[in-house]
Amino acid sequence: MKIETVDFFYLAMPEIRDVGDGSQDVLLVRLRAGEWTGWGECEAAPLVSIAAWNCPMSHSACKPVSHSVLGQRLESVEDIGRIHRAVRENSLDLLQADHTLSGIDIAMWDLLARREGRPVHSLLGFREVFPKIAYASQLFGADAQETFRKAEKVRGLGYRAAKFGWGSFGRGTPEADAAHVRAAREGLGAKADLLIDAGTVWENDVARAELRLGAMEECRVRWLEEPFVSGALGAYRELAARCDQVKLAGGEGCHNSYQAINMIDYAGLGFIQIDAGRIGGITSAKVVADHAEAKGLIYVNHTFTTSLALSASIQPYAGLSRHDLCEFPVEPTPLARSLTTVALGPDANGEIRAPDAPGLGVTPDLDVVRRHLVKVDIEVGGKLLYRTPEI
Amino acid sequence: MKIETVDFFYLAMPEIRDVGDGSQDVLLVRLRAGEWTGWGECEAAPLVSIAAWNCPMSHSACKPVSHSVLGQRLESVEDIGRIHRAVRENSLDLLQADHTLSGIDIAMWDLLARREGRPVHSLLGFREVFPKIAYASQLFGADAQETFRKAEKVRGLGYRAAKFGWGSFGRGTPEADAAHVRAAREGLGAKADLLIDAGTVWENDVARAELRLGAMEECRVRWLEEPFVSGALGAYRELAARCDQVKLAGGEGCHNSYQAINMIDYAGLGFIQIDAGRIGGITSAKVVADHAEAKGLIYVNHTFTTSLALSASIQPYAGLSRHDLCEFPVEPTPLARSLTTVALGPDANGEIRAPDAPGLGVTPDLDVVRRHLVKVDIEVGGKLLYRTPEI
Numbered sequence: 001m002k003i004e005t006v007d008f009f010y011l012a013m014p015e016i017r018d019v020g021d022g023s024q025d026v027l028l029v030r031l032r033a034g035e036w037t038g039w040g041e042c043e044a045a046p047l048v049s050i051a052a053w054n055c056p057m058s059h060s061a062c063k064p065v066s067h068s069v070l071g072q073r074l075e076s077v078e079d080i081g082r083i084h085r086a087v088r089e090n091s092l093d094l095l096q097a098d099h100t101l102s103g104i105d106i107a108m109w110d111l112l113a114r115r116e117g118r119p120v121h122s123l124l125g126f127r128e129v130f131p132k133i134a135y136a137s138q139l140f141g142a143d144a145q146e147t148f149r150k151a152e153k154v155r156g157l158g159y160r161a162a163k164f165g166w167g168s169f170g171r172g173t174p175e176a177d178a179a180h181v182r183a184a185r186e187g188l189g190a191k192a193d194l195l196i197d198a199g200t201v202w203e204n205d206v207a208r209a210e211l212r213l214g215a216m217e218e219c220r221v222r223w224l225e226e227p228f229v230s231g232a233l234g235a236y237r238e239l240a241a242r243c244d245q246v247k248l249a250g251g252e253g254c255h256n257s258y259q260a261i262n263m264i265d266y267a268g269l270g271f272i273q274i275d276a277g278r279i280g281g282i283t284s285a286k287v288v289a290d291h292a293e294a295k296g297l298i299y300v301n302h303t304f305t306t307s308l309a310l311s312a313s314i315q316p317y318a319g320l321s322r323h324d325l326c327e328f329p330v331e332p333t334p335l336a337r338s339l340t341t342v343a344l345g346p347d348a349n350g351e352i353r354a355p356d357a358p359g360l361g362v363t364p365d366l367d368v369v370r371r372h373l374v375k376v377d378i379e380v381g382g383k384l385l386y387r388t389p390e391i
Numbered sequence: 392m393k394i395e396t397v398d399f400f401y402l403a404m405p406e407i408r409d410v411g412d413g414s415q416d417v418l419l420v421r422l423r424a425g426e427w428t429g430w431g432e433c434e435a436a437p438l439v440s441i442a443a444w445n446c447p448m449s450h451s452a453c454k455p456v457s458h459s460v461l462g463q464r465l466e467s468v469e470d471i472g473r474i475h476r477a478v479r480e481n482s483l484d485l486l487q488a489d490h491t492l493s494g495i496d497i498a499m500w501d502l503l504a505r506r507e508g509r510p511v512h513s514l515l516g517f518r519e520v521f522p523k524i525a526y527a528s529q530l531f532g533a534d535a536q537e538t539f540r541k542a543e544k545v546r547g548l549g550y551r552a553a554k555f556g557w558g559s560f561g562r563g564t565p566e567a568d569a570a571h572v573r574a575a576r577e578g579l580g581a582k583a584d585l586l587i588d589a590g591t592v593w594e595n596d597v598a599r600a601e602l603r604l605g606a607m608e609e610c611r612v613r614w615l616e617e618p619f620v621s622g623a624l625g626a627y628r629e630l631a632a633r634c635d636q637v638k639l640a641g642g643e644g645c646h647n648s649y650q651a652i653n654m655i656d657y658a659g660l661g662f663i664q665i666d667a668g669r670i671g672g673i674t675s676a677k678v679v680a681d682h683a684e685a686k687g688l689i690y691v692n693h694t695f696t697t698s699l700a701l702s703a704s705i706q707p708y709a710g711l712s713r714h715d716l717c718e719f720p721v722e723p724t725p726l727a728r729s730l731t732t733v734a735l736g737p738d739a740n741g742e743i744r745a746p747d748a749p750g751l752g753v754t755p756d757l758d759v760v761r762r763h764l765v766k767v768d769i770e771v772g773g774k775l776l777y778r779t780p781e782i
Contacts, residue, residue, distance in 0.1 A: 010771075012447070020451045022484070044453045044484040047446040047771060048439060052487070055438040056403070056765075060411045060557070061590065062435045085594075088620075092591060093413070093435040095646055095669075096443070096487040166451070199452070200483060203476075204649070229479075231649035234656070255486055258595070258622035262653060265625070278486075374447075379768040380401075380438060 001034035003072050003083075006104060007389045008053060010046040011372035013333050020139055020166035020199060022304035023329060023336035026372075028364060029103035030391075031111055033074045038111025039364055041309045042103035043277030045096075049103070050376055052096040054386055062093040065100045077123060080108045084283045088256070098255040098280050105281020106312045106360070114359035120312075121354050124286060126319025131353050132326030134346035135161035135195060137304065139331070140169050144176075144183040151187025154330060160350040161325060162188055165197025165225065170212070178215035185219040193325070195249070197225040204228050204235040206242075213239075216246050223249040223271050230254055233266040240268030247271060252302040254279050257287040264288070264295050273327075275302040276312045285316035292323070299323045305332065307340040310352075311360040318354035326352045335372050341365045366391055392425035394463050394474075397495060398780045399444060401437040402763040404724050411530055411557035411590060413695035414720060414727035417763075419755060420494035422502055424465045429502025430755055432700045433494035434668030436487075440494070441767055443487040445777055453484040456491045468514060471499045475674050479647075489646035489671050496672020497703045497751070505750035511703075512745050515677060517710025522744050523717035525737035526552035526586060528695065530722070531560050535570040542578025545721060551741040552716060553579055556588025556616065561603070569606035576610040584716075586640070588616040595619050595626040597633075604630075607637050614640040614662050621645055624657040631659030638662060643693040645670050648678040655679070655686050664718075666693040667703045676707035683714070690714040696723070698731040701743075702751040709745035717743045726763050732756045757782055 012025040027046035031038045042049045054064045068086035073079055084105060091097035113120045121129055136154035141147035147164060154162045164184050169177055185194055196216060202208045209227040216224055224246050228235045230253030240248050247270025254260040255278055264272050272292050276285045292299040299320065301313035310328070317323045328346060329336070337343065340362040346352050355361025369391050378386040403416040418437035422429045433440045445455045459477035464470050475496060482488035504511045512520055527545035532538035538555060545553045555575050560568055576585055587607060593599045600618040607615055615637055619626045621644030631639050638661025645651040646669050655663050663683050667676045683690040690711065692704035701719070708714045719737060720727070728734065731753040737743050746752025760782050769777040 016448050016450070018448070018451050022450050022453070025447075025449050044449045045443070045446055045486070046449070047769070047776075048442045048485060048487050051439045051442040052436070055436055056416075057407050057409070058416050058435045058437070059407070059413050060409050062413070089591075092620075092644070093669075094439060095436070095490050096439050099486050200480075229483075229647075229649065231647065231653060233649075233653055253483070256620075256622065258620065258624075259650075262622060262624055262657075266653075266657065278484075374772045375770075377768070377770040378438070379766075381765045385438075 001073065001075050003031060003033045003069055003074050005032045006066070006069055008050045009369055009388065009391060010050065010374040010376055011335060011369060012374050013335050021333065023332040026305060026335065026339060027103060028369065029107045031104060031107035033111060036111045036115050038107035038114065038359065039308060040103035040105065040107030040110060041277050041306060041312065042099050043275050047376060048096050049100040050386060051378065052094055052100040056380060058093065061090065063090040065091055065097050069104060074108060074112065080105065080112065080283060083108065084280065099278055102277045102279065102281045105283050106276060109282045110359040117358050119354065119356055119358060120282065120315045120360055121318035124315060129318045129354050130321040131351035132314065133160050133324055134326050134328040134350055134352045135159065135163050135193065136330040137163045137327045140164045140167035140180055144179040147180045148183035148187040151184045155188050155192060158348065158350050159192065161193035161195065163195035163197055166199045170198050170201035174211040177212050181215045181219050181221065193222045194219060195223050195225065196221050198227045200226045200229045202227050204232040206235050206238045209239050210242055213243060213246065217244050221246050223247045225249040225273065226252070231259060233262060236267035236269065249273055256280055257284045260288040261291050264291055264297055269297055271298045271300050273300045273302040276316065277309055282312060282315050289317040289320060293320055300325050301327050303327050304329045306336045307342065307344040307362045308360060308364065310344050311355060311362050314352065314354045328352060338368045339364055392464065392466050394422060394424045394460055394465050396423045397457070397460055399441045400760055400782060401441065401765040401767055401779065402726060402760060403765050404726050412724065414723040417696055417726065417730060418494060419760065420498045422495060422498035424502060427502050427506050429498040429505065429750065430699060431494035431497030431501065432668055432697060432703065433490050434666055438767060439487050440491040441777060442769065443485055443491040447771060449484065452481065454481040456482055456488050456495070460495055465499060465503065468503070471496065471503065471674060474499065475671065490669055493668045493670065493672045496674050497667060500673045501750040508749050510745065510747055510749060511673065511706045511751055512709035515706060520709045520745050521712040522742035523705065524551050524715055525717050525719040525741055525743045526550065526554050526584065527721040528554045528718045531555045531558035531571055535574040538571045539574035539578040542575045546579050546583060549739065549741050550583065552584035552586065554586035554588055557590045561589050561592035565602040568603050572606045572610050572612065584613045585610060586614050586616065587612050589618045591617045591620045593618050595623040597626050597629045600630050601633055604634060604637065608635050612637050614638045616640040616664065617643070622650060624653060627658035627660065640664055647671055648675045651679040652682050655682055655688055660688055662689045662691050664691045664693040667707065668700055673703060673706050680708040680711060684711055691716050692718050694718050695720045697727045698733065698735040698753045699751060699755065701735050702746060702753050705743070705745045719743060729759050730755055
């Protein structure tokens with residue numbers, strides 16, 4: 001069984017707003033081998049990840065991703081590993097390749113698990129699947145009052161944990177930020193886990209981050225996420241040393257397992273957050289989950305789009321019981337919400353489980369795909385290099 | 392003075408060969424502000440870096456690079472810094488953005504320095520420029536005999552240092568590799584610096600790398616470059632501890648200064664190698680050079696294409712006297728060799744200096760550009776998003 005086709009579908013809302021909502025577009029990947037089809041998703045910038053699929057070769061270590069994927073044997077987990085390594089080696093100098101590979105890797109796991117009639121987590125070697133507490137992931141309100149209302153709302157919906165992020169947080173005064181954090185705690189009530197996402201706003205400025213710690217300690221924030229950019233190891237470690245109960249979280253920007261392992265080993269994190277749609281798919285994410293388990297950190301998925309991406313992001317730690325939180329975007333766009341025929345979500349206990357169905361357990365609704373499809377044509381040197389395929 | 396246009400020109404040899412020669416294509420950047428023009432170059436995968444320039448926005452932190460550049464004020468070094476930070480922030484989730492930014496950043500430095508009638512190194516604050524020993528950078532021969540002849544040839548040309556890399560090195564037996572290293576030393580003679588580039592061939596496998604150390608110690612190899620992929624900090628440090636006289640070199644894969652600083656701080660390197668065409672341009676490279684100076688490592692440029700890229704790569708450490716080596720590709724393609732009206736190269740003493748002329752001191756030959764131009768058309772959603780401009 002060989003990989004015969006890999007198709008990319010760029011989907012988007014009719015209007016893309018200038019807000020931190022990552023569910024406004026989707027790069028869906030359809031991979032076919034033999035009689036089987038697998039689906040995957042790449043995080044963000046669909047056009048650029050498509051270009052990485054079949055750009056012309058620059059030299060031996062800068063080939064398009066397609067070079068290492070099309071025509072390859074796909075019959076076992078070892079084959080996935082081999083293709084994964086080949087992409088990394090043959091596209092070493094093609095930066096975007098890691099994001100393109102992510103969706104392909106997810107689709108390979110989906111296809112292989114479907115063929116064996118097993119869920120992906122079973123193919124990953126997990127014998128048991130543990131429920132994760134779904135944390136309601138959303139943007140801060142425009143003001144503290146709106147943040148309060150958003151917190152109250154997710155509390156009413158039964159969430160046991162909630163995260164607020166982006167918006168104006170970290171850009172104004174520490175007092176304004178403290179008002180948001182207090183409003184969130186008040187709205188959630190005393191019991192729920194409160195998580196704060198600074199969205200890398202302070203780049204590597206420990207002093208500016210530290211000014212916000214007091215309110216977070218006071219409100220028993222469980223984690224402060226991405227005070228700094230991914231890889232600013234020294235800044236993370238310095239801030240971590242100044243925290244009392246608050247732990248730091250980060251890692252979503254990592255695009256290979258080495259970067260994430262460095263964050264685990266040197267950044268003083270309490271939580272490592274991995275986006276399977278960026279890090280190189282389920283293969284790389286599983287390496288990081290195992291390292292987090294070994295080092296005593298807590299692994300958490302990062303995801304902000306569809307149920308397909310959500311399922312892919314849960315698989316790598318589905319069977320690790322100590323890692324008990326799961327990001328769940330509560331305000332996705334209609335596109336992201338309706339993309340799959342089955343939508344994943346928390347149960348009455350506020351928990352999510354990786355589906356027990358074959359593969360990722362979700363498939364795209366092709367009518368929704370057709371309605372949101374953005375056609376792409378790329379011509380290089382007078383030749384058509386890429387055209388969005390039929391769905 | 393505002394940035395009015397940024398144009399990308401994808402240039403390529405008529406045939407791209409499947410070898411580790413990075414000079415087979417070029418992504419040239421022309422930036423115009425007021426009456427002035429600056430030129431820059433992005434390393435590798437031209438189509439993908441073009442796509443990152445004006446892909447549609449995915450969300451607030453995944454905007455095309457153009458969003459943060461076009462129309463911006465460009466009158467001072469501070470303006471370059473501001474634009475640089477804006478790209479990093481607004482294109483946080485667009486992986487390829489760092490490579491696109493690199494060429495733009497180089498062009499901004501070139502333009503601003505030209506306008507002030509000063510070389511870029513002067514604008515960077517250096518009062519004096521120090522010559523660097525040009526090391527002849529080339530691929531290994533197909534067999535040890537050919538490696539010997541290549542070494543003998545560059546010795547005859549007056550080079551005081553030479554590097555051999557890629558090809559079959561590291562993929563066969565340690566004995567075959569040892570034969571190449573001994574042939575290189577024999578061809579170079581006893582005095583010249585011998586450098587070996589493993590091109591990340593062992594990924595993170597310390598044992599396989601260690602098998603090659605004996606021959607390198609015996610042949611007094613000054614550095615072993617990229618035994619492992621960028622970011623494999625633990626593997627680098629472990630191998631470094633097993634070296635005697637041989638030092639490790641690495642860092643060319645870094646696409647921001649944080650990654651390079653981590654390589655300096657945690658990888659046990661003797662040399663940090665930075666490609667200005669990948670790391671975010673001269674701005675980011677200078678941050679790394681200063682950190683290397685502070686930490687006692689030796690900073691070296693990475694470059695394998697044109698005199699434009701070479702000049703850009705030397706500027707960040709032109710005034711740092713202790714950092715005395717400079718990569719010089721001795722086998723560039725006719726495209727790379729002829730792209731600039733003036734070609735940089737070593738003097739009779741085997742040394743290279745950053746040019747004393749305004750800006751980068753080199754400009755493209757527009758006839759050569761026209762002859763090698765590869766036209767690109769990108770259509771998204773039925774609208775023409777990008778078309779190669781007139782030159």
